[in-house]
Amino acid sequence: MIRTAIIGGGISGLTLALLLQEKGHQVRVFEASDQPGGAIRTTRSPDGWMAEWGPNTIIESSGRIKRLVAMLDLEHRRQYPDPAANKRYVVRDGRMVAVPGSPAALLTTPLLSASAKLSILREPFRRRPKNEHDETLADFVRRRLGEEFLKWPIDALVGGIYAGDPERLSVRHAFPRLALLEEQHGSLILGQLKGGIRRPPESDEIPRNKAEIFSFDEGLQVLPDAISRRLGDAVTFLSRVKEITRITGRREGSGHIHPDAPDPAEAPDRPHRWRIHSTDPLEPDRDFDNLVYAGTSHGLPSVAFPESLSRLLHPVSEIPHPPVVSLTLGFRRSDIAHPLDGFGMLIPGVEGFPILGTLFTSTLFPNRAPDAGHVTLTTYMGGSRQPEIASREEDEQAKMVMSSLRKLIGLRGEPLFRHRILWSRAIPQYETGFARFLELMERAEREHPGFYLAGNYRTGISVGDTINAAFDLAGRIHRDLSS
Numbered sequence: 001m002i003r004t005a006i007i008g009g010g011i012s013g014l015t016l017a018l019l020l021q022e023k024g025h026q027v028r029v030f031e032a033s034d035q036p037g038g039a040i041r042t043t044r045s046p047d048g049w050m051a052e053w054g055p056n057t058i059i060e061s062s063g064r065i066k067r068l069v070a071m072l073d074l075e076h077r078r079q080y081p082d083p084a085a086n087k088r089y090v091v092r093d094g095r096m097v098a099v100p101g102s103p104a105a106l107l108t109t110p111l112l113s114a115s116a117k118l119s120i121l122r123e124p125f126r127r128r129p130k131n132e133h134d135e136t137l138a139d140f141v142r143r144r145l146g147e148e149f150l151k152w153p154i155d156a157l158v159g160g161i162y163a164g165d166p167e168r169l170s171v172r173h174a175f176p177r178l179a180l181l182e183e184q185h186g187s188l189i190l191g192q193l194k195g196g197i198r199r200p201p202e203s204d205e206i207p208r209n210k211a212e213i214f215s216f217d218e219g220l221q222v223l224p225d226a227i228s229r230r231l232g233d234a235v236t237f238l239s240r241v242k243e244i245t246r247i248t249g250r251r252e253g254s255g256h257i258h259p260d261a262p263d264p265a266e267a268p269d270r271p272h273r274w275r276i277h278s279t280d281p282l283e284p285d286r287d288f289d290n291l292v293y294a295g296t297s298h299g300l301p302s303v304a305f306p307e308s309l310s311r312l313l314h315p316v317s318e319i320p321h322p323p324v325v326s327l328t329l330g331f332r333r334s335d336i337a338h339p340l341d342g343f344g345m346l347i348p349g350v351e352g353f354p355i356l357g358t359l360f361t362s363t364l365f366p367n368r369a370p371d372a373g374h375v376t377l378t379t380y381m382g383g384s385r386q387p388e389i390a391s392r393e394e395d396e397q398a399k400m401v402m403s404s405l406r407k408l409i410g411l412r413g414e415p416l417f418r419h420r421i422l423w424s425r426a427i428p429q430y431e432t433g434f435a436r437f438l439e440l441m442e443r444a445e446r447e448h449p450g451f452y453l454a455g456n457y458r459t460g461i462s463v464g465d466t467i468n469a470a471f472d473l474a475g476r477i478h479r480d481l482s483s
């Protein structure tokens with residue numbers, strides 16, 4: 001039986017392990033922490049408050065995400081947001097403004113000035129540049145829609161998705177659908193009106209405007225918990241992989257692969273190619289045919305890889321990850337003037353607030369607060385925009401959030417519940433030059449048969465992206481073995 005080691009029990013590693021197990025592989029997941037899920041984790045207080053540490057929702061961007069939920073018999077536990085949460089707000093001139101829901105509504109929104117609205121009408125006539133350089137999102141938006149679009153809706157959106165900076169993110173890598181829309185239709189507006197990007201017929205991708213978002217009755221952690229339960233003993237916790245040895249030919253490598261060593265794939269009497277050494281004293285060193293690194297890119301240097309892999313992977317650990325604080329506060333409903341009739345609000349940098357945005361979490365999923373008389377709000381701070389704020393004291397951060405919420409949603413009272421988590425390296429930034437990292441990862445795999453890289457630092461940052469990528473990788477590993 002084929003043995004595959006997976007380093008990292010986040011959603012990438014767990015989904016991959018489950019899919020490989022379904023295909024008959026023997027898998028083993030090594031997870032450094034004491035829980036499955038990585039960035040996905042939920043806290044539930046005994047008095048009925050619920051807070052997510054990382055993601056609050058998953059976008060159902062493909063049929064495969066639905067399939068994963070079905071495979072785990074979790075359909076009855078899936079929660080779609082309350083229809084009251086459809087509206088999304090962006091702050092302009094210190095006030096919350098509802099984001100227009102269609103291209104036509106853009107023409108009447110108070111979010112944009114008359115001249116910015118005119119730029120929408122001009123957008124279909126703007127040409128694509130001839131040279132195919134790695135353009136920043138900011139330059140792309142300036143070129144197609146103008147400065148005002150960049151400063152308000154786009155800067156807000158980028159803060160909400162990447163906690164990132166549009167002046168540094170690559171449009172091609174961080175927002176590939178935008179780049180494709182321009183490539184296929186010559187215009188973002190026309191492309192939208194014509195139904196978005198064209199996909200190959202075999203794609204099971206669900207268009208973004210049709211894809212629903214969801215969570216589970218007891219929060220997102222339900223998903224990694226269910227996968228981990230299904231995998232049973234195949235997952236070991238508190239088991240940080242510290243060293244990997246490649247087994248070359250008949251002799252075992254000492255952590256260094258000799259460039260002239262025979263390809264172990266061609267050594268028929270040596271079925272296992274990778275030896276894993278973990279920090280778990282109860283976990284013996286084990287040998288595997290395949291090795292998947294599904295940890296974080298910034299964690300790569302803490303693993304002693306064989307020299308030839310280390311050389312290629314070390315630069316990948318430089319993908320920037322700005323810090324983010326997630327602060328969930330619980331209030332009496334009567335202490336907030338705003339109806340909280342939406343998903344939440346995003347705040348562009350130009351507005352000068354010390355927060356990136358706030359999700360109206362109990363509007364999305366009412367059971368995030370103890371009852372209808374209470375609400376939870378989850379606010380994000382820091383990111384590329386204000387990384388220094390993430391390292392302030394928790395009390396100071398809470399004061400900043402409260403002061404912003406007083407101005408924006410008419411908050412009066414004090415919080416009854418507080419949950420704060422600092423991600424000192426939160427979300428990988430797909431900035432210009434990202435192709436260099438992708439090339440190194442591809443080379444590492446090409447030059448080391450049986451080695452694979454998976455995770456949000458490679459194939460998209462959303463939970464949906466990581467699940468889709470795990471399906472692709474499981475298929476690739478299986479095909480590699482059959483060939």
Ligand SMILES: Cc1cc2nc3c(=O)[nH]c(=O)nc-3n(C[C@H](O)[C@H](O)[C@H](O)COP(=O)(O)OP(=O)(O)OC[C@H]3O[C@@H](n4cnc5c(N)ncnc54)[C@H](O)[C@@H]3O)c2cc1C
Nearest residue numbers: 008010011012032038039054055056241295455456462463
């Ligand atoms: C604050 C925040 C909010 C977010 N909001 C959303 C959202 O609303 N929607 C959305 O779709 N996405 C969101 N994301 C992004 C999404 O959560 C992540 O991109 C995704 O969960 C990453 O999954 P992963 O498995 O690739 O990596 P991770 O979750 O980082 O998992 C990696 C795992 O590997 C383990 N590991 C690392 N090194 C080793 C080692 N040497 N040995 C053993 N184990 C190791 C780690 O302990 C960890 O468990 C958010 C992220 C953050 C931080």
